[in-house]
Amino acid sequence: LFPPPSFSTFSFWPSLFLAGFLGLHIADSFVRSQKNHTLIFTKESIIRNCSCLADIHDCDYNLANLMCNCRTVLPSTMEKTNYNSDLTIWFTDTSVLEMLLNFTRVCDLKLSFCGTAPLPTEYLTIWGLRKLRVKNKVKGQFPEQSVTISSSSNNEKEDYLAMHNKDRQMLVYISFLDTSLFNGYSLLKSYSVENVSSITEYFPSLLYSDVFSTSDNKSYVVTFIY
Ligand SMILES: *[C@@H]1O[C@H](CO)[C@@H](O)[C@H](O)[C@H]1NC(C)=O
Ligand SMILES: *[C@@H]1O[C@H](CO)[C@@H](O)[C@H](O)[C@H]1NC(C)=O
Ligand SMILES: *[C@@H]1O[C@H](CO)[C@@H](O)[C@H](O)[C@H]1NC(C)=O
Ligand SMILES: *[C@@H]1O[C@H](CO)[C@@H](O)[C@H](O)[C@H]1NC(C)=O
Secondary structure: OOOOOOOOHHHHHHHHHHHHHHHHHHHHHHHHHOOOEEEEEEEOOEEEEEEEOOOOOOOOHHHHHHHOEEEEEOHHHOOOOOEOOOEEEEEOOHHHHHHHHOOEEEOEEEEEEOOOOOOOOOEEEEEOOOEEEEEEOOOOOOOEEEEEOOOOOOOHHHHHHHHHOOOOOEEEEEEEEEHHHHHOOOOOOEEEEEEEOOHHHHOOOOOOHHHOOOOOOEEEEEEEEO
16 A cells, blocks of 8 residues: 655655755854854943853853853943944843943844843933844743834945945934833833934934934934833
8 A cells, every 4th residue: 555665856855955954054053153242241230241152041140151251341441332243231220231331332232131120211322223132031921022123215225325325314323212111011112213314303302312413414213112
């Protein structure tokens, strides 16, 4: 009734494809895992800045100290930095976040809240944010959530053109993040306003809007994350 299995092209090709697929996949994850990730975490007023090859489970301070190349950063000598690659921060209170992030430039950010005390509503201003991942240690209803920010007038090709064509208006991304979102009371939400030529004019009631210059020739994408 059942013919004996035979070596046919039909059984041979799928396994060849599978092997090829796995090979590519392994090569791909190998290349990706070789990339250094910046992880900054704070524990009992100590700030550690680490370079990690692997993804470390959120808030596992011991493992991070063991697996990553970390150094202690003194708050007094800390300077606001712009992060060109991805940045992960584990934090327990907003004061450290404000020191590390307020008015800095980060494109790809992952924030993990490792504390338990509820956070107040304060606003962080982040330049250039395109991708945000948020994680709460409290195993509530919302484990990991993310927001990706893009503009309708902007895709990768346009990004390229914008960089190489000085006549175009410069697209500037700016995000305001409500720190109480880490309390996990509701789902992460975001709202973007595009084509904003002047932040002060569009959002006159925004606190400290005076820090944004009005005389420049830029088109802002303003995003509120809450
Ligand atoms: C953390 O280290 C990276 C380099 O690994 C550096 O660019 C960045 O400025 C440091 N951040 C702080 C807050 O020290
Ligand atoms: C960020 O800076 C602004 C302006 O100085 C300030 O009003 C705001 O409270 C800061 N954000 C946080 C989370 O401290
Ligand atoms: C913003 O401007 C671009 C091009 O000028 C246009 O394509 C896009 O629809 C505008 N977006 C909004 C939300 O008005
Ligand atoms: C503003 O941008 C327009 C076109 O994008 C350009 O023609 C103009 O010269 C720029 N103005 C200033 C002051 O940079």
